[in-house]
Amino acid sequence: MTNTIKKGMVVTIDVTMYDLQKNKLEQTPEGGYSYLHGHDDIFPLIEKALEGKKKGDQVSVTLDPEDAFGEFDPEAVFLVDVEKLGDPETIAPGLVFDEVPGIANDGRRYRVTDVAEGKAVMDANHPLAGWTLRFDVKVLDVEKPSGEKIGNDDVVVPGFLGFADKIIDDEGDDDPREEQELQARIDGNA
Numbered sequence: 001m002t003n004t005i006k007k008g009m010v011v012t013i014d015v016t017m018y019d020l021q022k023n024k025l026e027q028t029p030e031g032g033y034s035y036l037h038g039h040d041d042i043f044p045l046i047e048k049a050l051e052g053k054k055k056g057d058q059v060s061v062t063l064d065p066e067d068a069f070g071e072f073d074p075e076a077v078f079l080v081d082v083e084k085l086g087d088p089e090t091i092a093p094g095l096v097f098d099e100v101p102g103i104a105n106d107g108r109r110y111r112v113t114d115v116a117e118g119k120a121v122m123d124a125n126h127p128l129a130g131w132t133l134r135f136d137v138k139v140l141d142v143e144k145p146s147g148e149k150i151g152n153d154d155v156v157v158p159g160f161l162g163f164a165d166k167i168i169d170d171e172g173d174d175d176p177r178e179e180q181e182l183q184a185r186i187d188g189n190a
Contacts (some may be wrong), residue, residue, distance in 0.1 A: 002055060002142075003054065003143060003144065004052050004142065005050050005051055005053045005054070005139065005142050006038070006052070007037055007038030007039075008037065008144075008145065009038075009143065009145070010035075010036060010037075010141075010142075010143050010144070010145050011034065011036075011037045011050065011139065011142050012031075012032050012033065012034040012139075012140040012141040012142075013028070013033060013035070013050070013137050013138065013139055013140060014027075014137070014138045014140055015027065015028045015032070015033070015137050016028075016136045017134070017135050018133065018134045018135075018136070019132075019133060019134075020133075020134070022134075025128075025133070031140075032138075032140045034141075037050070043063060043067065043068065044067075045067050046061050046063075049061045049137070050139065053139050053142075054142055055139055055140065055141055055142055057138075057139045058137065059136075059137050060135070060136050060137070061134070061135045062132065062133070062134045062135075063132065063134075063135065065129065065130050065131060065132060068131070068132075068133050069126035069127075069128040069129045069131065070126065070130075071130055072125055072129045072130030073125055073129070076108065076124035076125050077121065077122070077124075077125070078100045078103065078110070078121070078122045078123075079119050079121055079122075080101060080102075080119065080122055081118060081119060082115060082119060082120050083118070084102070085097065085112075085120055091112060091115055092112065092115060093111075093112050093114060093115060094111065094112065095112045096109050096111050096112075097110045097112070098110075110122040110123060110124050111123055111127075
């Protein structure tokens with residue numbers, strides 16, 4: 001009997017992610033990735049689409065930004081003097097910092113996305129924030145967990161299959177940090 005995907009099954013999938021212009025953005029390596037179904041290891045809408053499928057089945061799922069990496073937040077982008085980040089010769093796009101100098105730490109990580117004229121752009125948005133994405137998924141295997149696979153958290157699902165690690169404030173909350181951050185932007189301290 002062929003196993004079907006349900007909560008607690010170990011599922012191996014091959015995934016290709018595209019933008020709306022059908023440009024391939026990411027793909028799992030040959031052999032795919034395995035995850036424990038029903039444990040929030042991958043995007044919920046992809047898990048839902050896979051429910052009940054079996055080895056060899058394929059699904060295509062389109063995720064709006066709110067179901068993938070979130071909407072782009074312009075408030076998560078800061079322009080900072082390079083020397084506030086360290087040796088200006090070593091500051092380059094791709095570096096990641098845990099905080100923005102002069103701004104209250106909110107738990108997000110900030111990537112340097114551009115450096116020019118002594119300034120660095122620091123962005124806490126996921127690189128795919130604001131994008132609608134399509135995921136083509138092929139089920140390579142479905143099996144019952146056994147031995148070390150039961151409850152093993154060592155399986156690492158690629159970042160493009162799960163939510164971005166960021167803090168999202170609820171609208172309408174009064175947060176004194178927001179007022180401080182806004183003032184710092186106005187003062188040019190950020």
